[in-house]
Amino acid sequence: MHYGDNILKKVQKPARYTGGEWNMVSGNWEEAEVRIALSYPDVYEVGMSSITVPVLYHAVNKLNFALAERVFAPWPDMEQQLRQAGECLLSLETGRPIKDFDLVGFSLGYELTYTNILNILNLGGLPVMARDRGEGQALVMAGGIGALNPEPLVDFIDFFVIGDGEAVISQIASTIRECKAKGASRNEMLLEISGIEGIYVPSYYHVEYDKLNRFKNIRPSSPGAPLPVERVYCTKLPPPPLDPIVPLIETVQDRSVVEISRGCTRGCRFCNAGIYYRPLRHRSAGEIQKVVEELNQSCGYDNVTLLSLSSGDHPQISEIINRLSNMPGAQDMTLSLPSLRVDGLSLGLVEKLPGRRKSGLTLAPEAATQRLQGVINKIVPEEEILDTCSKAFERGWTTLKLYFMLGLPTETDEDLEGITSLVYKIYNLTKLAPGRRPHLRLSLSTFVPKAHTPFQWVGQISREEIMRRVALVKNGINRKGVKISYQSPEQSLLEAVFSRGDRRLGCAIHHAWEMGARFDGWDEWFDFNRWQQAFEYNGVDPAFYANRQLSLDEPLPWGHIDSGVSRAFLLKEYQRALEGITTPDCRVGGCNYCGLQIRTPECHSLSREVGQHE
Numbered sequence: 001m002h003y004g005d006n007i008l009k010k011v012q013k014p015a016r017y018t019g020g021e022w023n024m025v026s027g028n029w030e031e032a033e034v035r036i037a038l039s040y041p042d043v044y045e046v047g048m049s050s051i052t053v054p055v056l057y058h059a060v061n062k063l064n065f066a067l068a069e070r071v072f073a074p075w076p077d078m079e080q081q082l083r084q085a086g087e088c089l090l091s092l093e094t095g096r097p098i099k100d101f102d103l104v105g106f107s108l109g110y111e112l113t114y115t116n117i118l119n120i121l122n123l124g125g126l127p128v129m130a131r132d133r134g135e136g137q138a139l140v141m142a143g144g145i146g147a148l149n150p151e152p153l154v155d156f157i158d159f160f161v162i163g164d165g166e167a168v169i170s171q172i173a174s175t176i177r178e179c180k181a182k183g184a185s186r187n188e189m190l191l192e193i194s195g196i197e198g199i200y201v202p203s204y205y206h207v208e209y210d211k212l213n214r215f216k217n218i219r220p221s222s223p224g225a226p227l228p229v230e231r232v233y234c235t236k237l238p239p240p241p242l243d244p245i246v247p248l249i250e251t252v253q254d255r256s257v258v259e260i261s262r263g264c265t266r267g268c269r270f271c272n273a274g275i276y277y278r279p280l281r282h283r284s285a286g287e288i289q290k291v292v293e294e295l296n297q298s299c300g301y302d303n304v305t306l307l308s309l310s311s312g313d314h315p316q317i318s319e320i321i322n323r324l325s326n327m328p329g330a331q332d333m334t335l336s337l338p339s340l341r342v343d344g345l346s347l348g349l350v351e352k353l354p355g356r357r358k359s360g361l362t363l364a365p366e367a368a369t370q371r372l373q374g375v376i377n378k379i380v381p382e383e384e385i386l387d388t389c390s391k392a393f394e395r396g397w398t399t400l401k402l403y404f405m406l407g408l409p410t411e412t413d414e415d416l417e418g419i420t421s422l423v424y425k426i427y428n429l430t431k432l433a434p435g436r437r438p439h440l441r442l443s444l445s446t447f448v449p450k451a452h453t454p455f456q457w458v459g460q461i462s463r464e465e466i467m468r469r470v471a472l473v474k475n476g477i478n479r480k481g482v483k484i485s486y487q488s489p490e491q492s493l494l495e496a497v498f499s500r501g502d503r504r505l506g507c508a509i510h511h512a513w514e515m516g517a518r519f520d521g522w523d524e525w526f527d528f529n530r531w532q533q534a535f536e537y538n539g540v541d542p543a544f545y546a547n548r549q550l551s552l553d554e555p556l557p558w559g560h561i562d563s564g565v566s567r568a569f570l571l572k573e574y575q576r577a578l579e580g581i582t583t584p585d586c587r588v589g590g591c592n593y594c595g596l597q598i599r600t601p602e603c604h605s606l607s608r609e610v611g612q613h614e
Contacts, residue, residue: 407461
């Protein structure tokens with residue numbers, strides 16, 4: 001069953017909803033004992049660019065007893081047609097309503113997709129609230145980096161996967177199979193799943209708050225519920241899908257993506273990805289070459305992205321580029337390294353990439369002054385930035401994007417003036433270009449305190465202060481050759497609310513969704529008035545979550561989630577930040593005792609285990 005022409009003819013890009021793509025897996029619905037719907041809760045073009053959904057999709061479809069299908073958030077025009085016709089949201093593969101699956105899984109990559117989760121459930125025929133789902137109805141699972149603080153979503157999600165989904169998805173599917181075979185109840189099935197490492201079932205815990213309305217504690221209310229819930233991860237990177245689905249329409253990342261590393265040891269103090277993806281793991285140069293060759297055969301892409309949090313940190317990065325550059329047909333292939341540090345070595349690597357079109361280069365110093373760089377533990381000397389820009393312009397790059405954060409802990413106007421001074425110096429270097437003067441694009445994002453980082457205790461600056469600092473930077477530059485953009489302060493506020501929120505936010509999320517909140521990360525659909533009304537109606541003060549400086553000794557709503565990095569380490573890093581003391585990369589300066597080595601003594605050797613699959 002699929003949508004009829006009476007619906008598809010009335011919406012933009014109907015191929016978002018039809019399936020039938022190259023490499024799509026068409027499992028046998030009737031024979032499958034476990035049926036799983038996987039979703040990144042955004043529009044098709046964004047969801048198909050997620051690396052998580054394809055990995056889990058192929059992992060499940062390799063099981064001889066299970067099938068996985070996909071579903072993404074319908075664009076508002078499609079939602080309108082579905083509601084008018086009284087029809088359900090369907091999976092892409094077999095066109096089944098979401099309610100017909102045994103398990104619906106969401107990837108939490110961005111806080112502003114949360115209302116889309118509610119919309120997918122509702123349009124798919126499932127009760128939005130977890131407590132309203134009865135026997136025989138699908139379980140709802142969520143995982144990803146957003147699960148480092150799952151509390152704002154506990155009203156809607158039956159269980160969370162804390163960590164790498166590939167490490168447990170087969171075990172989850174097997175458990176559901178066994179429970180179905182013996183006729184287990186919904187609660188019995190959840191109880192069995194809760195025994196899997198890395199699983200958090202929020203209904204099995206009770207939360208208390210103190211007289212000041214702050215989170216006080218969380219304790220298990222069901223025998224066997226773990227406390228804390230430890231993050232699970234793959235010791236080695238699992239094999240990537242070699243025949244990923246090729247979308248019928250252009251997506252955000254319209255290319256092959258090869259994950260060359262997972263994890264980062266740089267220790268930027270604002271970055272939760274650096275915490276969530278520890279320990280550092282690499283694919284060998286030989287394996288990467290084989291994967292790229294397979295992808296070229298199965299997908300036909302001529303653009304390949306080598307994905308990691310810091311591509312230049314791969315110990316074999318030069319060999320990887322040399323191998324790929326010498327492959328047959330390499331002259332017709334474009335390779336991208338999206339996460340390079342600002343230095344001459346990185347520029348040299350980019351120069352070696354086959355088929356590289358010198359159109360745009362991206363640098364993300366985040367802070368411009370040496371003092372503030374010491375605070376965030378991301379040292380990018382000005383001379384290296386200027387040298388990199390100078391060489392890039394001389395070699396023909398026509399566009400340079402620069403990313404900085406506003407509102408970082410201890411930031412002063414002097415630090416902001418450092419941004420304007422640096423941009424002015426870079427602008428003066430554009431005259432070195434052999435042709436037309438390159439364009440500069442400056443992107444200013446607002447610092448969002450993230451759970452499980454050294455800055456989790458720091459309050460976000462107010463909207464008024466954000467706009468004052470934006471104006472200071474814009475007025476300090478004021479040049480035609482520099483285009484400046486910045487994130488909506490209201491969207492940044494919502495990110496901070498959800499990042500540091502507790503389970504009392506569920507009522508506001510539900511209310512905002514009922515009032516029409518959808519695609520809150522999209523400027524054209526974001527309406528903060530809905531959220532203001534939802535917060536006010538439900539007695540939620542967003543500043544309490546986003547802007548309040550947390551006491552270092554107060555319990556944290558996400559404290560029962562064990563990321564593997566200890567609270568003691570985060571406290572130490574926060575203190576070092578306030579003192580402007582940097583912490584060296586543990587691959588260079590030795591173990592920093594973050595806490596992960598207690599569980600994984602070999603965490604450092606993992607980063608060096610390359611070449612063994614050659």
